[in-house]
Amino acid sequence: MVTPLSFQMFGFSASVAAGFLLGAIYDVLRIWRDFFHSQKRAVFFQDFFYMVFCAFFSFLLALPLGGGAVRIYLLAGEAVGWFVYYFTVGQVTAYLFRAISGFLYRCFFDPVGRLLKRVSGWFGKKVKIAVNLLKKKGRDWKKRLKQRAGIVYNRRNGLRRSRQKRKVVQRNEGTRKSKTKKKFSA
Structure with a gap:
């Protein structure tokens, strides 16, 4: 089945917009990783589920726009939209997020962390004293x-x-x- 050129252009522009959306979703995932300092295993699974989501999304996009067939211009449009987002808006959001998170860590999370460390150290000393006292009492109870x-x-x-x-x-x-x-004894 031959599709008219105008429908193919509409499909290409829709796939560019879909790629832009997939880039925005990846940006949210990247911000999540930076903010919570994800480990390698967590990054692997996040990327894996992101790729599965992208494949499913591309399949659902190809159904109405490609007539059920995977067309190379649809996949190319998604790739173009993703890279356009990543190298334009994605760079700006990454810079802004790093600036905001640096400010939050410097002004909020680090002081709160130091306070919690002091409180837990003080509390730990009190618990250690209580445990030693209970051990001593336990030894004294055995002396009865x-x-x-x-x-x-x-x-x-x-x-x-x-x-x-x-x-x-x-x-x-x-x-x-x-x-x-x-x-x-003799």
């Missing part, structure tokens, strides 16, 4: 239980020692003290 005996069946803490004979000596104040003597 009966302490393990130091000598059981003539063994000190599980180590076998030579047998010792205990002798109890009384002092003047009535306190008792034990002395040990080694048993001599």
